[in-house]
Amino acid sequence: MIRPATAEDIPLLADIWLRASMRAHDFIPETFWVSRAELMVQERLPQAEEVTVLEVEGRVIGFTALDGDHLQALFIDPRVQRYGHGSRLMAHAMAGHQRLTLSVYSRNVRAVSFYHRLGFHAVEERLEPLTGENETLMVWDR
Secondary structure, eight states, X not given: OEEEOOGXXXXXXXXXXXXXXXXXXXXXOHHHHHHHHHHIIIIIHHHSSEEEEEEETTEEEEEEEEETTEEEEEEEOGGGTTSSHHHHHXXXXXXTOSEEEEEEETTXXXXXXXXXXXXXXXXXXXXXXXXXXXXXXXXXXX
16 A cells, blocks of 8 residues: 555654665665664654655555655665565656656666666766765656
8 A cells, every 4th residue: 555654654764764775875884874864754754745655564665755846765675675666656656747856876776777667867967965976866757
């Protein structure tokens, strides 16, 4: 089931974000992600315009966070990645928009390829100042 997130979901979503971030971005020190976890709980997730969760068998396993037409986050619990859950959440997000943008770390080749398969294309590469890593701005239009 895909549904809007509730305030009670936020700590679990931050945990999914942390574990998935450390796994997908092993080129960034784990201490960076741990240092940002409280910010996710207190500000980033509660202030996002639209946070949607995916529940499977009553358990939240992933989420998206959007601000307008910009995808701020797509994270799936690492224990259940590669089963199509990310595609399912993205199909839901894409169904409600004519255009979506997102930024993804350029070295996260798996994610870049995933978004390409969904029809996104790269429009810019830039330096992400907090990590010093390059990120790719991608766009999808219906």
